[in-house]
Amino acid sequence: MGLILWAAPLSAILIMFLTKTTKAHHIISVLVSVIEVAVTWVLTYQVMVEGQIAYGFVGKLFYLDAFSIILLNLVVIVGMLAAIYNIGYLNHEKKNGEIDLKRIRLFYMLLYGFIFTMVFALTVNNMGLMWIAVEAITLASTFLVGFHNDKKAIEAAWKYVIICSVGIAIAMLGIVFLHISSLGINEGAGILDWTTLYDNADKLNGPVLRFAFIFILIGFGTKAGLAPMHTWLPDAHSQAPSSVSAMLSGVLLNTSLYPIIRTVSIVNKNMESSVFTGRLLIGIGLISLATAAIFIITQKDYKRLLAYSSIEHIGIITIAMGVFTPAAVFAGLFHMINHSFTKSMLFLTSGNILQKYGTREIGRVQSLIKVLPFSGTVFLIGLFAIGGTPPFSIFASEFSILISIFDNNNFILGVTIIGLLTLVFVGIVSTLFRMFYYNNREENVTSGETNKYGVAVIVIMLVIISITGLYMPEGIFNLMVDAQNVITGGI
Amino acid sequence: MRYIEYFLFQGIVLVMLAPLVNGIIGKIKAFSQKRQGPPFLQLYYDLHKLFKKQIVVSDVSTWIFKVTPMIVFTTALCAGMIVPVVTSFIPENFPGDIIFTIYLLALGRFFMMAGALDTGSTFGGMGSSREALISSLAEPSLLISVITVALISGTTSVSGMMLKMQTENTPLLQPVYVMLFLAILLVILMDTSRIPVDDPSTHLELTMVHEAMILEYSGRNLALMELGAAIKQLLLITLVVNLFLPNQLFIGTTGVALVVISLVMYIIKVIFVAVIIGLIEVSSVKFRFFSVPNIAALSLILSFLGFMQYFILGR
Amino acid sequence: MEKYLDILSILILVSSFALMANKRIKSYINTFRIQAVLISIAAGIMGAQSYAIEKRLDIIIVCVLIVILKVYYIPKMLHKTYADIEYKVGKDFFFNIPVLIFACFALVVFSYYCISDIQGIDKGQLNIQIVNSVSVVMIGILFMISRKKAIGMIVGFLVIENGLFVTTLFATQGMPFIVDMGIFIDMITGIMIMGIMVFRINDKFDSIDINDMKSLKG
8 A cells, every 4th residue: 555655756757757638647647646645644543543654665665644644744745735736727827828738747746856855765664765755855855946047046055955965965974873783783784763763773883973963953854844954944945936845845954854853762662861962952943933933024025924824834833842741742743734734735825826927026916905915915814824823723833832841840941932923923924914915016916816726725725724724523532542652762 | 452353344335325225216217217317326426526626615605605515524434433333332432322413404504594595695595494394393303203213122222222123023014114214204305405305416595405405605615515524314214224224234343244235235225215215215306495394294293193103002 | 813803903994094195085085985995805805705604795886886886887977967067276274284293193092092092892803903993994084174165075975984884894894785785875975975066066066166155144
């Protein structure tokens, strides 16, 4: 069953290479993403029943437990919604003559390569293969970032590929040291498997393991957008086409945090306490949060602002993982889910705005709700949602994180976070609120939505994030508790 | 008695062998250009000719100019007495004599520079200033290499170091010694005015360093300067060869037969290093003068890396 | 055999210093080729050793792959890329060479200091090889930072990968085979993508000086 998960995007690439019409591409894309979602839901049910799935060719190659199934769900669901959005987006671009058939085919092929590598990264047991998958994600998405082929896009793509490749190389050093730390344990084919490492965590070589953790944190943290390695993120997320931005921001950052959190579990089990990793994670998380807060206030480009907001939320998740009490970890997982949906929704909406107005500058967009009724409304609500307004889901998860921090007697940390979050909220709302006013400058844009499919998608996402903040079904709740137990080892 | 025998023997070996190295290097350069080149014994013929010629001395020069050739020759020969060439029996070794050797050579160099300035010609001043730069950059590298070997062998006397290195088999296959060997090789290139640094055969202002300093000497003085430089070159080569390419017959002084065999092996080793230097000369061009510090930096880095390898291996 | 590996590791470190000291693009591509030859010799020795003891073929296959890719194909591709784009003669690096060499040197000392602080690694053979290899990675990163032309960054990335490969080779006798293969495929794809990006940069910006790409700020 799991192999279908891998085979579907690959076969999609192959079939798209062979077919010639845009309509066929759209149909295949949506079909494949729906198949992925269906298979993932079957696997989710299996995980809920059995606890974990592991099978494969050589040793336990394919591996899913509660934690990775949640992230996998996020990837495929956002992927499906983005695929539906793409139909309208690409059709509009084609109508305007900016893209032709071959470019659309290239776009879809790269997109499904991108999805395949993300799915692969989340479903392997071996940390070495996980590393290969994360590097492959970088390579697969470079041309997607630079898709528009103008000066800024190429600069963004170049920065993206160089910084992320260097970061991933540093992460490789960390994995080598991880391997060294496990040299004493006699394993045949189970070297570098997460399950083996986790079970034998107390026999691993402590100092080498900590050394490995630092490199892995910095290396994969580059890809996840933790400051000060975040410099590629605003450029890449703002210059990429909007559905790609949504996937980069919504799911890729989570996928890059995944190896870090796996290593955190191993190190904490080895050291029997979370002080070492906790300090590092909280420190880096706070720096990310502060950097994002400062830069958001001075932004002039709305997609860049959303990118900085991603950095901020990843910082919050990192802080939650650093605190490492069960409540904090649960809240962090919840925040991952909520951030994915909310941020993807905002990026898809911004894609609509970009298509209508043709500019990324905040100052040149005006009277948004009149011109784009649905997208404008969703954008307005989404802004407040990402800032942390009740009753939306981000509020629920941020609140839970803060409660767990205060429960842990980290008062100063909690107050600092509240201050920075306030700063971010002020920055976002005050900067973007201008887009809804009318400024008396004559811009000739016709009102009306351009992307019907996109509108449907973002409205669905808005409904999702409203519901998630208020109510969580029993099954999902149990799954998240299981995931939290996987990470914290049932402490 | 042993002392006199020893000094005579060592002195004769050094003075006789020193010009041969130049001859070998000259032949290699010629072969690479498909010429016959000067004969191996060319420098002997030159010295013989020079000793018969008349000395011309500028009348603005002082006693330094007259004294310099003798000092250069004497310091080179004295330093040569301390470094074991064929046998390890050194009557006058004392701890720290490697530093003494290096500083003797530095004394010779100082007088050479002072003598060149003394004549008042611009070539001399230019040569002196260039030589000052090159030698001040080359010396730290030499010292670090030598001190590393001293640390490894636990003694700072040259004969002690060489005795210790006898007990290593194939030192050139260990990273410490490879680095030091390459570092000292580069120092030899710099100190003995070889092609990457200095081109004595062209008498162009652009390319002269050593030659510019000895330009004013004539006759017997010139012969002594050339011989001194050749002995210094042989001395540095001996240092490299006896430290890093040891042979077992080096130990012990008994028996004429053993000494003769040891001498023959020594000559073979010197020829080997001379061939290496010749090949380096042939395959590189003279560097721009301000790129010479790059070579010195490379030598320094190599010797420092050798020192670090020793430090890491913790011997 | 062990002695050859020691010498090879120190020669690889010296070659990365030599790489840093090169001023022109063609010469550092050639120095990279020399470094790749040294690494393939090291991999070959280790492969022969492991074949003799444990009858494992994987390191030998990896060694052959390195020879094909890094010694032959990648420098050829880099030379071709460089020949196809127009270049203006300009200073390629931010600081001058001796400063960079001393910075490399400080990195070697720093990595020695950090690694010797870890109690778990056994002393002797392993220690010196790991320090040399990690220093090569650090020098690769410094190389990337200090070059202004985009091709310099690609070569720096390749040096980082070289250093990582040597680290895994010396410390753990190579990673599991699948991981090694995956690393190779990743690296090749990465280099090709970077090469294509260099072409596009040259197209749009008319030079490969990365100082010209400063429009996205803040």
